[in-house]
């Protein structure tokens with residue numbers, strides 16, 4: 638993608654803004670990057686690598702993929718795509734996907750699978766000497782999570798751009814938290830990132846997809862709504878909430 642294009646500049650600028658605003662990256666950081674094979678995490682790896690060439694802050698990126706263990710996995714092709722970007726992908730073969738969809742699991746499969754994946758990502762990142770884990774959640778994910786938490790957990794909260802775990806020993810960062818999904822889609826298409834079909838039987842059939850559909854309908858009615866919802870999350874008036 639040409640460096641002067643709007644999508645390229647907007648992506649780098651919003652990633653830079655998020656990194657600054659939330660103090661996400663410091664000199665000498667070793668950052669594990671969770672790669673799922675999707676557009677968001679590929680864009681994330683690309684943006685963090687690109688930034689490294691432009692800023693006077695030195696950090697190391699270590700991409701990790703936790704293979705959920707469904708037949709028809711794409712770990713080797715994803716490793717190849719990473720090599721082309723100059724990275725060695727750390728692949729962890731798991732059975733989280735089939736286990737979460739088995740009769741033994743009485744929880745929501747997505748919930749269990751995501752929890753096991755996050756635990757594994759922390760363990761691998763730790764083994765690789767990283768104290769930060771970068772994830773590819775974007776602005777739309779942040780908004781959807783707000784509605785998921787209101788509708789299904791009865792609380793007003795979302796996933797934050799920077800979150801500390803284990804008394805600050807570990808930090809999750811989300812450098813795409815200010816970038817909307819459409820821009821990432823355009824960018825990933827222009828960069829010709831490989832597309833891998835998600836082999837998970839629950840893909841596209843989740844509570845999150847329902848919320849996403851509802852929000853899309855709302856956005857079509859007024860183009861200011863997405864930005865207003867996002868802004869509302871840092872403009873809370875506790876005095877006007879219930880006790």
Ligand SMILES: Nc1ncnc2c1ncn2[C@@H]1O[C@H](COP(=O)(O)OP(=O)(O)OP(=O)(O)O)[C@@H](O)[C@H]1O
Nearest residue numbers: 671672673675676677678701702703771772773774
């Ligand atoms: N199997 C995995 N291995 C490593 N990291 C993962 C994996 N799945 C998801 N992640 C990380 O968690 C983030 C959010 O995952 P989610 O499944 O919600 O993907 P998404 O929003 O569709 O993003 P993407 O386009 O990167 O798949 C991803 O962007 C990625 O950083």
